[in-house]
Amino acid sequence: MISNKAKYAFRALLAIASQPEGEALTSAEIARTHSIPHKFLEQILLDLKKAGILDSRRGKSGGYVMLRPADTVSFGEVLRLFEGPLAPLPCLSRNAYRRCEDCVSEAACEIRREFGRAYDASRQVLDSRTLADALHNNPYGVEPGHEVRRAG
Amino acid sequence: MISNKAKYAFRALLAIASQPEGEALTSAEIARTHSIPHKFLEQILLDLKKAGILDSRRGKSGGYVMLRPADTVSFGEVLRLFEGPLAPLPCLSRNAYRRCEDCVSEAACEIRREFGRAYDASRQVLDSRTLADALHNNPYGVEPGHEVRRAG
DNA sequence: CATAATGTCTATCTAACTGGTAGGGATAAG
DNA sequence: CTTATCCCTACCAGTTAGATAGACATTATG
Structure with a gap:
């Protein structure tokens, strides 16, 4: 069995990758719509960012977008x-x-x-x-x- | 990665299955020849017996043999x-x-x-x-x- | 029958990992 | 300057991995 962490990561990635180009998703939105503990998800998204898969914008109207195209991940x-x-x-x-x-x-x-x-x-x-x-x-x-x- | 327990189980099974028909192998022999902690291996062999894969003989000149043929496991x-x-x-x-x-x-x-x-x-x-x-x-x-x- | 070699069973222990929670700090928009 | 967001680190409870330990049951052999 894969870990919850990995499963959450896939859920989040699929959600972000299915957004229209350039539109960011916040960790809170993803957490809410997919029933993922918010702070736990933040760690996961951070890992994905450090790995160069996601990019992030901070501050108000921030969120996460794909850094690499979805067909390369x-x-x-x-x-x-x-x-x-x-x-x-x-x-x-x-x-x-x-x-x-x-x-x-x-x-x-x-x-x-x-x-x-x-x-x-x-x-x-x-x-x-x-x-x-x-x-x-x-x-x-x-x-x-x-x-x-x-x-x- | 599979657990050490599973890996030890495969080593033991392959050793027992490659014995001539009816010749038993003791846990001590297997442990020694395959560098497996003896008492740990005993638990593993016991599990394999309870699962109906191995059979055992107790006492002097005891040991383990296949209960089911190797081509069914x-x-x-x-x-x-x-x-x-x-x-x-x-x-x-x-x-x-x-x-x-x-x-x-x-x-x-x-x-x-x-x-x-x-x-x-x-x-x-x-x-x-x-x-x-x-x-x-x-x-x-x-x-x-x-x-x-x-x-x- | 005594002994030694085996398998059987149960309890215990330590370190690491899983699945979070908590509480800030940094940054950017309005 | 306030608020919403991401960023970072620490911590914690429960479970699992990987054994170790010790006593008991059974059997062959002398």
Whole structure:
């Protein structure tokens, strides 16, 4: 199960990304319309800003807007931001690679091999599908080469 | 990342499943050869026994053997035993279904839709691959209908 | 029967994490 | 100057992870 924090982040991002270009949403508005604890949401939006996904305006008539276009923000990227590495084993993570303490051979490890298959399958979805795909309900797995579109 | 408990369980199961028919492995042997804390492993093996996957013999020359054949025990089943539901969202879990607190429509939920795709992909691997597949390094995705072999 | 080696069960402990809450401070509009 | 907003940090209660400990039950063997 993903954390509430991550789930809130997706709700907020989808709300912000579906605003008309340039129109900001305040944390209070998002919190109210999506039943998210306000101060908790503020932390989340701040994280998204620090990650370069959102931009913010302070003061009266402030709020949040997308900094990067919604079709460049993948589900995997957001999830990693709040959950850390998505790999089921440390030895399968690209960014947070760590060998298992008592590993003899990664190539021969059955657990690594099988979980690698599961991870590949999951990653192919999460790292290719973007906020824009979700909002437009874009079909999945139709166009060839969809695995690596704008969202890296 | 999966828990150490689950990882230890897979190590132990693969060790037991690769023993010659009828030959038991003791918790102490497994703990030593795989660098697993002995008492911790005992709890794990007990869980696997209670789940009907392993059988045990007590007393001198005791130990653990497979109760069900290795080609009927899927990775998903073992993982669920130690990690609980694998679904990324409660509303995607078959066994532990729960609607999101403030859900308006599951059919319209973009988050549910996208995570459903990721979960499907991952589940297709985990619920089809068995301990025997892992031990024999059986190829994956070759034979049609492999999704539902002996392991349900 | 005694002993030693095993599995079985339950309790306990510490550190980290989850899911918040709280209270300011900085900034900008009007 | 007031008010609404974002920004930042600290804190807290409950749960979970990852064990550790100790006693009890069962069985093979001498």
